[in-house]
Structures are given as structure tokens and as C-alpha cells.
Amino acid sequence: MPTASADPRPERLRVAGLRVTAPRLAVLDVLDGSPEHPTSEQIATAVRARIGSVSTQAVYGVLDAFAAAGLVRRIEPAGSPARYESRVGDNHHHIVCRTCGATADVACVVGAAPCLDPSDAAGFAIDQAEITFWGLCPTCRGRTTAAPSGQGDAPWPIGDR
Amino acid sequence: MPTASADPRPERLRVAGLRVTAPRLAVLDVLDGSPEHPTSEQIATAVRARIGSVSTQAVYGVLDAFAAAGLVRRIEPAGSPARYESRVGDNHHHIVCRTCGATADVACVVGAAPCLDPSDAAGFAIDQAEITFWGLCPTCRGRTTAAPSGQGDAPWPIGDR
């Protein structure tokens, strides 16, 4: 038995009550090494590059199992397919590029977030708040020299408050 | 509605640079009278109840045109089809029921939102912040007496910070 520090991934799976299989280890590996919040298809591609061939269905199954076990977090920006990240358990948000859909992490810079504790919840039992920032990624900023135009469906531009 | 000057909807359309048609008036009417954030299909059904028959495509077209003109706002909660609301121009957020997808408005109770001005934006040009609360609506609260269980993909439960 190799030392525990060699590869903690199998143990992570077992602790989560999941069986250790090649697809699962590969998905975990891909997500651990991707700050990019890949889509399921990107994950499938990366996984196949590591262990040969895996069905798309398996990837969906693995991701769902991981999400249910709390190993990964699924984010679904409007107009974009679901994306995944293995960074869980901390308070961070996401910023999504309007043009290309690229997604990055944004640290929650404040200790308290008054806006996230609404007084009027319409009778709902709130258990979670989710913040998504929208804008242009560095690449698309340079590319889109013309007017941003598509201001149409903006909930409320920053600065309007 | 035979009332003379009572209906401001045609004018709202003209001001937005849109032609006045029955489907558009009906969609506007439906949204004005729905605090429920209906989906496009629900809107189509309600519209047909008023003016007979309208193609699904027309509804999509109308909603897109309205969104582009700023007459309505489109929200796309994860795992739910797009929803629309005619309440625009103010700063409010949404709370979505995890079980049934019901959506309600949540007032932004604070004047300033520190969390919405991230210091580290990863080079993105942020133009908008979007907040979605997740929880259980009053109806589903009563129905789901058992354990909430599905805590898996929770970004960060309120109170954990």
C-alpha cells in the first residue's frame, strides 16, 4: 500500500461513499486541475484523453454522483450548458463572460453580505444565495471593440444603485 | 376592454419602437397580471386563452423583442426553463423553489451591496450582478415533511459564513 499522501483521490471517493472507478478518478483529476469550470462535454473530452474511452452518459452519471456527494459543485449560467468545479466548501461566486461563456471565480470580499439576508422572503424557506456576475472576459474585451450593445436584458447594471 | 383611454399598453409598445399587435398586447397583459414569473409555455397558454391561437414561435419572438426593448426581464434559474417578468427598472432579486421551480421577487433591502463589487474580477469587465436565492416555497414546505436531504449541490448555505 503506497503512502496515503501519494494520491488522495481514491480515498476522497470512498469517504463520499462512492466506488473507485477509472472514470471517476479521471473526472476528479480533470476538475482538480481545471480552474476553468468546464462543461460536461469538456470534461468528457479531457477524461477520454486520460483513460481512453468513456461514454457521455458515464460522465453525466459521475458528475451527478459527485454533485450529490458534495464533491463538486454544478453551476448553470443562463444560456450556457452546466459547468462544474471541484472547489467546494468556501464562499465564492462566479463571473461569466456574456460573449464566450467563460467562467471564473470571484472571491466574496466582504465578511457580511446584508443583501443576502432578505427580510421579505415571500414565505419561502431560503437556504442558499447564489451570485453571478456578468461581463466580458479579458479575451472578449479586446475582441469586442465595437459598442457593447446588448444591454437589453440587464437586470440592473452595477452602478445603478 | 372597451374603455377609452384606459389602456396604456399600446403606447408602451410604440414608445419601445414596437408595432402593436394582438399577441404583443396579450403577452404584455399576461405579464402585467402575473406575479408568478411564468415560463414561455405558461405565457403562451395564457395568451391563447385571451386571443385564441398564437404560435409558440410568436411568443418566443415577442418575448425576445420585449426583452431587447427592456419591457420585460428574462430570468433563467438553473434547471428551469426561462421565465419572464414585466417588473423592470428596479433592483430586486429572485427566490426559486428547489422543488417546484416557483419564483418570487425579493426586495433588495439594503442601499449598498458590498458583495456586488468584487475587488478581484479576474480581468473581467463586470457590468451586472445577479442574485438568486434558493429554498422552498410555502406550498412545498408543507408537502416536504421529510428531511430536505438534497443538500449536495449547495454553493454555500446561508449562515455558513
Added chain:
DNA sequence: ACGCTTTCTTGACAGGGTCAAGAGAAGTCG
């Protein structure tokens, strides 16, 4: 009323994801 333009209808199509059944591994126990 006329003609130009926008909008609606119809129908095909696509992306993303789910569902279901059976084959194949992982873990367990004797």
C-alpha cells in the same frame, strides 16, 4: 388606399440532458 416593413405561421432542426435495460466491474463475505 398603397406599399414597405415588421411580425406571425409553419415546419424542420439542434443542443443539452434524461430515462431505461443490460453488460460489466468493485467491494464483500464465506
Added chain:
DNA sequence: CGACTTCTCTTGACCCTGTCAAGAAAGCGT
């Protein structure tokens, strides 16, 4: 170590939401 049980993966069909395109129909300015 080997059989057994259970969980996973593969395969293939299918669904939902939404988009694209072409032509018919209606709105609006003159």
C-alpha cells in the same frame, strides 16, 4: 481465493426547450 451482491458503465432511444428559415399576413406612414 472465489462466488455473490450491488453499484457503474455502455448503448440507444427519447424529451424538452429553444433556434433557424421561408413565406404569408398584418401594421403603419404617406
